[in-house]
Amino acid sequence: xxxxxxxxxxxxxxxxxxxxxxxxxxxxxxxxxxxxxxxxxxxxxxxxxxxxxxxxxxxxxxxxxxxxxxxxxxxxxxxxxxxxxxxxxxxxxxxxxxxxxxxxxxxxxxxxxxxxxxxxxxxxxxxxxxxxx
Numbered sequence: 001x002x003x004x005x006x007x008x009x010x011x012x013x014x015x016x017x018x019x020x021x022x023x024x025x026x027x028x029x030x031x032x033x034x035x036x037x038x039x040x041x042x043x044x045x046x047x048x049x050x051x052x053x054x055x056x057x058x059x060x061x062x063x064x065x066x067x068x069x070x071x072x073x074x075x076x077x078x079x080x081x082x083x084x085x086x087x088x089x090x091x092x093x094x095x096x097x098x099x100x101x102x103x104x105x106x107x108x109x110x111x112x113x114x115x116x117x118x119x120x121x122x123x124x125x126x127x128x129x130x131x132x133x
Contacts, residue, residue: 001026001129003076005102017096018106022076026127030068034081035060036118050087050119054094057122062098069132072098077125080108083118091120 006021007014014020037046037053038060046056065071080095082088088108096103104124114121 001074001127003102003127016092016106017099017103018078019103020105022102022105024076024127027129028068028127028131030065030070030074030126030128032061032064032124032126034079034121034123035064036115036121038116045116045118050090051094053119054091057120058094058098061122061124065126067132068128069130070126070128073102074126074128075099075104075124076127077104078106079123080106081111081114081121081123082108083111083114083120085110087119095122 002025004023005019006023008020011020035057037056038044039046039056040060040063046052061075062072065074078095080091082091091108
């Protein structure tokens with residue numbers, strides 16, 4: 001997959017683990033539904049607050065991507081929904097560890113409520129040239 005990070009000096013510089021834009025040329029696009037911190041073994045929301053929920057949410061995203069043989073490097077866009085904007089810094093820190101170089105474009109916003117009382121939900125778009133059959 002060709003993935004080019006686009007950055008303009010005529011727009012505000014990205015101030016976190018995200019890119020202004022991502023241009024890609026790929027054969028396959030995968031739209032991941034919003035994931036929350038549900039433990040797949042128990043079927044319940046992970047306990048332990050924003051850190052535990054964010055880690056489980058990212059693990060769930062990784063599990064879905066792995067079904068087609070992809071990883072976080074295939075993600076080109078993320079949308080992060082927060083029950084409280086005060087959790088932005090914690091989520092950002094954990095999220096950044098998954099995208100050490102060329103992070104996807106992203107939006108993060110606060111919403112009134114999330115399913116099951118979750119503190120964070122993340123949806124993604126991923127792309128790649130090959131998929132695991």
